[in-house]
Amino acid sequence: MDYAIGEASRLTGIKVPTIRYYEGIGLLAAPARTEGRQRRYRVEDVARLNFIRHARDLGFEMADIAELLALSEGPDQSCKKVDEITRRHLSEVDRRIAQLTALRRELVRMVDECSHGRVGDCRVIETLSGETA
Amino acid sequence: MDYAIGEASRLTGIKVPTIRYYEGIGLLAAPARTEGRQRRYRVEDVARLNFIRHARDLGFEMADIAELLALSEGPDQSCKKVDEITRRHLSEVDRRIAQLTALRRELVRMVDECSHGRVGDCRVIETLSGETA
DNA sequence: CGTACAACCTCTAGCGACTGGAGGTTCAAG
């Protein structure tokens, strides 16, 4: 009862080359092979891929995910580290949101101020040319 | 009255290798050289670098910047295109903020639900392992 | 059992936007 890479891909939504890539970087153990050297995945491999998928969807970096996966393998340990990683990631996300929001404000200001005339009078171009932002 | 690459770097806040990189990808014209093949930048080159710097700070991609630079060279044209690029970029920023905000909500939910016990009971790990996010 | 062909394999290169290093040369101050 095992899956070819394409089936694993369909089940997890992770593209075939990406699954091989994950194996290459050591995020996923090399699976068993058929005699013809084709990969065959077991249910737990697919579960691991799903885990990776969800973590990626939440924006975790590969290094975070590797740690989370390792931690998830010791179910009796304290989850302190797990929560730490998650909170750290959350604050990264917060920082990015703040940065983008500041950016957004500036962009809105620029388009609002533009009187839609000549490039030479365009506030957008003026702002970008300005001495120091 | 021209500047060595290090001076251009100090004046614009763009690192030396990045300036060379910009030249390599054609964003910046190859400047004049000394007899010893060292780059010498003129005031307008530094201005162009400042423009690039500000646009990068606002999150514009290189392709956008190339277009904006080209447009800024025809000051008598209508600034319609400039505004179009800016508005398009603004909506990209909006989309990214929305995505990050959704992500953030989920992360907050996860850490909130965690009761800080065993990894085996951790909601963070559970959520990441869940069938479909 | 033979054949067709989808799916698999490895390997390499490319994306965007830089960044860093090695190893060698030039400029300018003293």
Place this chain on the structure above:
DNA sequence: CTTGAACCTCCAGTCGCTAGAGGTTGTACG
């Protein structure tokens, strides 16, 4: 004229994939 900081080129690495070339295997159908 010497020193050494700053310059030069070229190459590799970052992150997380993605795509392609060119060849092999698994399987379903006749």
